[in-house]
Amino acid sequence: MESTAARTQRRSAASGKAGTSRGRTAAKKTAQAADSAPAEPQLVQLLTPEGQRVSNPEYDGYVASITPDELRGLYRDMVLTRRFDAEATALQRQGELGLWASLLGQEAAQIGSGRALNDEDYVFPTYREHGVAWCRGVDPANLLGMFRGVNHGGWDPNSNNFHLYTIVIGSQALHATGYAMGVAKDGAESAVIAYFGDGASSQGDVAEAFTFSAVYNAPVVFFCQNNQWAISEPTHRQTRVPLYQRAQGYGFPGVRVDGNDVLACLAVTKQALERARRGEGPTLVEAFTYRMGAHTTSDDPTRYRGDDERAAWEAKDPIARLRAYLLAETDTNEGFFEELETESEALGKRVREAVRSMPEPDKFAIFENAYADGHALVDEERAQFAAYQASFSDGEGV
Amino acid sequence: MESTAARTQRRSAASGKAGTSRGRTAAKKTAQAADSAPAEPQLVQLLTPEGQRVSNPEYDGYVASITPDELRGLYRDMVLTRRFDAEATALQRQGELGLWASLLGQEAAQIGSGRALNDEDYVFPTYREHGVAWCRGVDPANLLGMFRGVNHGGWDPNSNNFHLYTIVIGSQALHATGYAMGVAKDGAESAVIAYFGDGASSQGDVAEAFTFSAVYNAPVVFFCQNNQWAISEPTHRQTRVPLYQRAQGYGFPGVRVDGNDVLACLAVTKQALERARRGEGPTLVEAFTYRMGAHTTSDDPTRYRGDDERAAWEAKDPIARLRAYLLAETDTNEGFFEELETESEALGKRVREAVRSMPEPDKFAIFENAYADGHALVDEERAQFAAYQASFSDGEGV
Amino acid sequence: MAVESVKARESLKTLAIAKAINESLRKALETDPKVVIMGEDVGKLGGVFRVTDGLQKDFGEERVIDTPLAESGIVGTAIGLALRGYRPVVEIQFDGFVFPAYDQIVTQLAKMHARSLGKVKLPVVVRIPYGGGIGAVEHHSESPESLFAHVAGLKIVTPSNAADAYWMMQQAIESDDPVIFFEPKRRYWDKDQVDTEAIPGPLHKAQVVRQGSDLTLVAYGPMVKLCQEVADVAAEEGRSLEVLDLRSVSPLDFDAIQTSVERTGRLVVVHEAPVFFGSGAEIAARITERCFYHLEAPVLRVGGYHAPYPPARLEEEYLPSLDRVLDAVDRALAY
């Protein structure tokens, strides 16, 4: 099954390995690759933009046993996630949501990494990980509560081991690290994954998470979706070298993966999670991808970037490439795509209806959950608020 | 004048260079050296602990033209700094100072780097840079005000381009970076140097300083004195790989230098400063040294470290090794050492007297300089304070 | 037509608050080569509220600097630039994102002048769009002014209208002290006449924006407009409310409040920030001390509750509203 080209690639990779005196980390190898091709560091890629499977000796093993059904599963995940995302964008335009942060273009990074996780693993997302949420089984409709303004987080983090979205950039990297320190203390064999963006890489908290995780050898994977932009700022405003290299200086491996290649994201994340579970500590994965849409529905990207860039990335679409592969290399028939289309529409409808029928929050919710054990002032203010509310009905003479 | 050994060393260094495809930074080279001798990364060293001059082809040039007089100058700086430091410790024991942070053992790191600076360069110290202050011409007695508790900083930063001591760990790395951004904006050809410790390397602010300086290519040298301890915590509590490697992940060179070798510190810092002045951006210098004394006079190191470690470092004393070199390789005679002894004692005496005669701060100093342009509340409180003070003299019936 | 009135007309513009700040920044960039603008997305995008719109285009990337995404880094490097002689105006994108910079603001920016015995000055302006009412997600609607006012070494100001926005920004940039400049984001689009050649009053003085005799309403930033509306409604009910726009939270213009309260005998303070440990507490405490024999009712406070800022669909209940302020006015008048 392996082409000559693939074999050659494996050989050169192996010799690359021999050339490194330690040669134990993916980071090291990828970094060396970068040295010889300074223009763009080598990405781990298993599927070309055209949908051709290319071999990568280090990562092939992680997807070797994947079945056509599982491949279709990944495809389905990406399509449904994109459909959900489009629905949310539409709902925002219709005034049902106050804001939406679209993941358009980042489906492979999120589904690939999300499907690499075990149930016991724990996820710390930022605010754009709708695809990862999908993989964890969080009801998509629940994601919309905060964007509709009815809550700040509408799911129980422990039901699906998927923490709430975190808006303060970078904070969750430390939570993930602490959680992972706890996992290690418990002697559990699970891993933790922290998602963040290229912009977030500049925050002190992320650097401190690197330090703590390295020093305590915590089982955490830092999954950075480098979507090329932090609102209007290109990645070179955050770093002058490829981001995955950041890890080396903290003493753990970093690897750059084609973030639009769901197989490569799956493989690279699996490897990193396994390292973590084996007690080998943190890994930084940089998923090289693109934010196809605006930063959020409030943003206007025409002010700061041109169409060409978007067009070039369109050609690397994560869904199209897996579709091409499915059609060329598996027994996937049109029926699958048709059914998926129907399922997509049903999902869109379900989400739309769920949002529209979301109950307005109770006024007194303001005072709920400020504290777990209560607080005298909250009680006092709640009572005053109740009296104030009651004064209106009094006024109406009830 | 060059020994065969030295020439061999140069050759191997050169071949090391050829082996790196980019091979443009000291960091890269040192890192590679680390790979082949993983036990302890190679230090840049020009003087052995025994005081023997060893050649290092990359750095020899920076000290090639140094005269015996200049060498004696470095020696004098280190001896006087140590003497001043000892006096301050004594003054603390006598109750004249509230606290003292001794630099004992770090004289070479500070004098070597301090003497590498031009007048126009700007220094951002932490709280232990008494040797650097000395090089800048700050009156040692002025350093003691804050330790005596009469002020928070007793010198004008702009008189000697030596900023005030900064106690909040890591903050000054960002000030230095901003200052350097300003230098670059001005088109000036000076550089900035930020001092901090191994412990400080963990602070988010230091990481952010790395990011900003790299992105803006700011002319700043980060000079980290790794004295092996952050109060009671050994360096491996802060990092699991050598600290100088941190720089690589941010895209600028890092180099580890023997921090007890004043010549090496001078050379490495000169190189880094020249890079900065040439517009090549930041460098991280890790001066590998040892805090011979307690963290401060409030600390009790017997609680967390043994004597062996100290003894091992005693053998690497920065002053002894330069003395040996001066005696063996230059025309330095006993007279020089005797005169220096006298000068030392005079310095001690001067500092002692200066401290003892330091005026008590005026009570109203509390309100001075809270604001540059005044503040109504400060005025009001000052007036109340004055009235309150006056009430006592009134009570005594004047 | 006299020459002077032509000139007056030229310098009179109708501007929204956001645009007034934009013009003020532009003027500062033109006037003083040491002024630089820094922040996330302040360049091509012109900031998420477009307050810096067009400035990078006209003054270049060396004057209007897009920064890495790190607030401590932004303020910390601004301090360094100020030490080098620059006058940085930094933007924090939203109120809830100032906290990573809190250490640099509180331990460095606020204290360095005193630490240096006056040798060093830090003319840094930290712009923070603040307050709620725009239906935003978490961390985008907070009013953290108290957390800065308690810290000596900082000055805190907040305009309520376009003319003040224009002139107070000029004055903040000219100030040799660090100034936290809170911008009432929900009023960014409110328009007003700005005379760009006026002679502005002092930065830290309150202004009586409506005279009255029965009770004094004190507010700043976004709440000034609300209090004016309250006064309108109260007037219909035959009550004469005086409205004071504080403009400055540190220092607070206690003299102005005192003068008013000595006449009205009653005071209600309104702010969006939580009441507990809010500005209203300081105002109530000090004015009660100063006007003990004048007050016919305790100073009442209307503000946020002691709970995290709620999701958007509850913010109207959380924020001071016309009815809630009127309710407090009624209670004060009932004494």
Add this chain to the structure above:
Amino acid sequence: MAVESVKARESLKTLAIAKAINESLRKALETDPKVVIMGEDVGKLGGVFRVTDGLQKDFGEERVIDTPLAESGIVGTAIGLALRGYRPVVEIQFDGFVFPAYDQIVTQLAKMHARSLGKVKLPVVVRIPYGGGIGAVEHHSESPESLFAHVAGLKIVTPSNAADAYWMMQQAIESDDPVIFFEPKRRYWDKDQVDTEAIPGPLHKAQVVRQGSDLTLVAYGPMVKLCQEVADVAAEEGRSLEVLDLRSVSPLDFDAIQTSVERTGRLVVVHEAPVFFGSGAEIAARITERCFYHLEAPVLRVGGYHAPYPPARLEEEYLPSLDRVLDAVDRALAY
């Protein structure tokens, strides 16, 4: 001798505050395997004040964790540990070094319970030695409690004596809410009797530590002892002062203050923190509202000035002292 009194005697120890906290932490580590201690130098060194002395030796490095030098990292990872089911007690080395962690405390620790609609609890204790009077260098003598009290989601407590130190720490660790535990560092060595088998009162209730009828003195942490001394001196002058130890800054026990003030008619609040936007403001505002017709004088406040904490040789002038509090008492009584 009865069995019970023997037992009573065994559980009674004379402890300094630092040691009482140490014993309390030890007990928590023994009782609950989920309790972990974290911070800079808390291990072998036992912390710079020796509050964690011997704990790492006895409970190991997995329970008593020396951390990297990064306060945001300490609090941020403590949050993660709490999410995993641990009950971290973190030490901030000195008051002035809590600010790098301020963002994690204010935006994450305080709000995550609410953000999760109650699904997630964060039983994290942040220990902060605070206050002045020990002749230290900059950043080692501050009292930042107001900066936390304004933030909903946090509880703030501070003991004034060894018995409270012991029991309040137990209760703080048991609390399912995040607690900022301010330790009066200049009283660390003050000794007192601690009954380690007592049944403690509620964590957030004030205690009358001295009864009186002419005026109420309210304080917490390091200022309680001073206020007791003030009451002694005043007693010699024939004035009967009631002294309240608040113990909790959030929530504040307004009921207890009100009860006292309704009897005495006069209130002086004393704290080391700057008066401007300090706890005294909140207490004055609310008690004036609650006791408007009982107060015979305005609530007076004694605290730090609106200036950076001064160098050690000036701190006695800056801090509330016997004379300054007596002066305020006199002024209040003069109304």
